[in-house]
Amino acid sequence: MPGQDAEIRRAGPGDVAGVRALCRTVQKAAAAEEIGIHLRAFLVHPFFALIMLLTFSVLQWILQTPLAVTAGATLLLVGAEEGLRFWLFWRRFRHVFEEGADLKDLGLFYSHPRRFFLVAVINDEIAGTVAARETDTATSAKLWRMFVHPRFRSKGLASRLISACHEECARLGYTHVVLRTHETNFKARKCYEKAGYVCTGRNNFARLYPHSFDVVHYLFIISDANK
Numbered sequence: 001m002p003g004q005d006a007e008i009r010r011a012g013p014g015d016v017a018g019v020r021a022l023c024r025t026v027q028k029a030a031a032a033e034e035i036g037i038h039l040r041a042f043l044v045h046p047f048f049a050l051i052m053l054l055t056f057s058v059l060q061w062i063l064q065t066p067l068a069v070t071a072g073a074t075l076l077l078v079g080a081e082e083g084l085r086f087w088l089f090w091r092r093f094r095h096v097f098e099e100g101a102d103l104k105d106l107g108l109f110y111s112h113p114r115r116f117f118l119v120a121v122i123n124d125e126i127a128g129t130v131a132a133r134e135t136d137t138a139t140s141a142k143l144w145r146m147f148v149h150p151r152f153r154s155k156g157l158a159s160r161l162i163s164a165c166h167e168e169c170a171r172l173g174y175t176h177v178v179l180r181t182h183e184t185n186f187k188a189r190k191c192y193e194k195a196g197y198v199c200t201g202r203n204n205f206a207r208l209y210p211h212s213f214d215v216v217h218y219l220f221i222i223s224d225a226n227k
């Protein structure tokens with residue numbers, strides 16, 4: 001099972017290119033997945049039917065054209081309006097799925113004594129990553145950069161990376177680990193909950209009516225067994 005065969009260790013200078021490539025691939029795929037989820041939810045939402053009906057009625061009243069022509073014009077108009085609305089929203093939101101300062105210079109960012117970046121290596125290939133860094137609270141670390149290459153998923157690799165991350169956090173004196181993810185990132189949420197994380201709250205990160213892109217906060221308490 002690849003998840004079991006992986007070697008988990010701190011990233012070194014020779015891993016930088018592989019780590020950046022993996023993170024970029026996973027972040028792009030996650031962005032596409034997130035857009036897909038919201039697009040599908042929007043198309044079946046009553047808000048979409050309402051906006052179509054209203055536009056159709058107004059156009060029919062103004063243009064007095066055959067119904068098929070009005071329907072075509074409605075689709076074009078609503079498509080353009082929704083496209084513009086989404087584009088304006090995405091301009092504010094997309095930085096979440098961009099590379100991030102730490103990935104641009106891994107060596108420098110993680111040279112800080114309370115931060116680390118772990119890689120899971122299978123047959124010389126970087127199959128997964130996880131990182132942690134300090135927070136405003138001295139005893140809490142923030143887990144992030146939890147990425148597994150699609151080819152190595154559902155084989156327990158994320159679970160192993162999370163355990164390794166907890167061990168490293170305990171070694172650095174942290175007693176709590178916090179993280180944030182999107183409400184619609186169901187796979188990641190299940191994975192964290194299985195690892196023992198509890199949800200501590202949520203906040204609205206961005207809103208594209210009728211959807212909210214809620215951020216969910218999780219907490220893990222490192223037990224004495226991990227120390």
Ligand SMILES: CC(C)(COP(=O)(O)OP(=O)(O)OC[C@H]1O[C@@H](n2cnc3c(N)ncnc32)[C@H](O)[C@@H]1OP(=O)(O)O)[C@@H](O)C(=O)NCCC(=O)NCCS
Pocket residue numbers: 026030146147148149152153154155156157158159160180181182185186187188190191192194
């Ligand atoms: C989330 C992610 C890290 C999981 O990696 P993984 O190696 O496949 O996870 P594991 O095999 O260790 O699975 C651990 C648990 O996660 C959950 N899980 C993993 N994949 C899942 C899926 N496709 N559907 C539902 N639950 C899933 C399950 O509870 C699983 O435990 P189980 O196999 O005993 O049921 C991976 O899908 C990923 O890289 N996603 C994109 C990046 C991302 O969203 N990262 C989190 C950012 S906050």
